[in-house]
Amino acid sequence: MKQKIILKSLIVLILISCNNMETKNKIEKKEKLKFPIEYTEKLTSEMKTSFWKCNDDSHINSALHYYIVIPNNVKPTSLMEKNIVGIDTIKEIATYKRIDDKPYLEIQVVYEPLTHEINPSDWLYNLLKITKEKIINKREVKGNAGIYLDALTSKVMTNGEEVISRTTAPKKI
DSSP states (O other), X not given: OOOOOOTTOXXXXXXXXXXXXXXXXXXXXXXXXXXXXXXXXXXXXXXXXXXXXXXXXXXXXXXXXXXXXEETTEEEEEOSOEEETTEEEEEEEXXXXXXXXXXXXXXXXXXXEOSSOOOHHHHHHHHHHHTTOEEEEEEEEEETTEEEEEEEEEEEOTTSOEEEEEEEEESOO
16 A cells, blocks of 8 residues: 555655766666665765765744755855746755856756645656656665655757756655
């Protein structure tokens, strides 16, 4: 039996998009991407010096509190709630962008007020369908707060550029 989100609850979703020419070329060549990453002691050590934990509990509604671990060269560019163009029901509450000239990286934290019950993973698949993103790979990630659905997607923008995104949402609430 599927667990459902309580009526009128909120979902927080993290979108990570990057335009990395090397990754784009691998997809065009149909090479298999290494997803998920295989963690080693060396990688864990490098991650501790290369990433920082952003904990945002500034929202009045505690359902919108979140934390993310992001690269040191990614900083907040917007912490104001705003609508997402073309998707009326979803609100963005934060944007983080890479501050140097390395490949473009953007993180968006979004939510959707719900008027009906829905499983978060079903909601995520619906969002990817609405935004016309193609799922390249997906997996389940076990974390301290439960199991998350982690999807790697691609989308060709109107200017012809391909964007690779990684989207996560709780699998069950």
